[in-house]
Amino acid sequence: MEIFMEEAFIEARKAISAGEVPVGCVFIYNKEIIARGSNDVNATKNATRHAEFVCIDQTLEFCKEKKLNWKNVFPEVSVVVTVEPCIMCASALYELGVKEIIFGCANDRFGGKTVVDVESFYGKKITVTAGIRANEAMELLKEFYKGENPSAPVPKTKR
Amino acid sequence: MEIFMEEAFIEARKAISAGEVPVGCVFIYNKEIIARGSNDVNATKNATRHAEFVCIDQTLEFCKEKKLNWKNVFPEVSVVVTVEPCIMCASALYELGVKEIIFGCANDRFGGKTVVDVESFYGKKITVTAGIRANEAMELLKEFYKGENPSAPVPKTKR
Numbered sequence: 001m002e003i004f005m006e007e008a009f010i011e012a013r014k015a016i017s018a019g020e021v022p023v024g025c026v027f028i029y030n031k032e033i034i035a036r037g038s039n040d041v042n043a044t045k046n047a048t049r050h051a052e053f054v055c056i057d058q059t060l061e062f063c064k065e066k067k068l069n070w071k072n073v074f075p076e077v078s079v080v081v082t083v084e085p086c087i088m089c090a091s092a093l094y095e096l097g098v099k100e101i102i103f104g105c106a107n108d109r110f111g112g113k114t115v116v117d118v119e120s121f122y123g124k125k126i127t128v129t130a131g132i133r134a135n136e137a138m139e140l141l142k143e144f145y146k147g148e149n150p151s152a153p154v155p156k157t158k159r
Numbered sequence: 160m161e162i163f164m165e166e167a168f169i170e171a172r173k174a175i176s177a178g179e180v181p182v183g184c185v186f187i188y189n190k191e192i193i194a195r196g197s198n199d200v201n202a203t204k205n206a207t208r209h210a211e212f213v214c215i216d217q218t219l220e221f222c223k224e225k226k227l228n229w230k231n232v233f234p235e236v237s238v239v240v241t242v243e244p245c246i247m248c249a250s251a252l253y254e255l256g257v258k259e260i261i262f263g264c265a266n267d268r269f270g271g272k273t274v275v276d277v278e279s280f281y282g283k284k285i286t287v288t289a290g291i292r293a294n295e296a297m298e299l300l301k302e303f304y305k306g307e308n309p310s311a312p313v314p315k316t317k318r
Binding site: 063070092095096110116122 | 206207222223228254269281
């Protein structure tokens with residue numbers, strides 16, 4: 001999965017260049033990337049356009065193009081994302097019933113596992129792997145918020 | 160708000176005719192309905208197209224057309240919906256920072272207040288009014304699930 005997490009980081013770095021919160025995501029199906037995206041909140045002026053929702057919509061497009069039933073595709077999808085999905089996104093991923101979620105750093109404020117265990121409300125079990133390149137993912141967030149939000153805690157980074 | 164809840168019910172009844180889970184929603188801004196919709200999961204083949212997301216997208220379109228900033232519009236929006244927003248939708252409404260949420264019946268499985276108090280994670284306070292025409296909203300759901308899901312509990316209705 002390292003190669004896919006690197007692709008998610010590529011998306012996260014694009015986001016930071018575009019002035020968006022640096023979270024990147026790819027969806028894997030049959031060992032291939034079928035969706036990739038990052039936070040798109042500012043560009044679309046839509047606070048719900050998190051990286052995962054961008055990828056969900058691409059996956060639905062993929063299903064349409066390939067004439068596949070989404071109900072068969074999502075259970076085979078691995079979600080690889082640099083930051084733990086928030087409650088909203090985690091709920092969406094459980095609604096859709098993805099196969100697994102692999103994330104980088106935890107989302108201590110809104111995480112759909114860390115803050116609330118969204119899984120406990122759904123009758124579905126999704127394999128969750130946390131902490132892949134967590135420090136790097138967190139550094140990107142710190143870099144972003146350092147420039148953005150004067151009231152955010154500014155940790156000393158090694159850069 | 161009764162007149163707006165009736166409009167939400169009109170949407171919910173459309174949904175049941177279309178074979179969708181009967182949840183209807185309208186968004187009110189400056190005392191007018193700017194968005195209306197119902198569950199659109201089957202038609203769009205997208206499990207995240209709940210009534211609230213349909214209305215969120217219409218509101219963003221409204222903002223674009225009227226050249227209004229969504230950040231100024233959502234804090235003035237009243238969400239009127241026949242069933243309590245689920246965790247995903249409630250999180251989206253807190254992300255967007257709507258003014259208030261008025262709902263019919265509680266959502267005992269996935270409710271963003273009943274099951275998890277989504278508000279406790281967001282630094283925003285939204286006025287929530289529950290229980291408006293709750294029985295009717297619940298009857299619609301029962302009517303739908305009676306035909307759909309043989310494993311769902313089938314309560315005796317008065318119809």
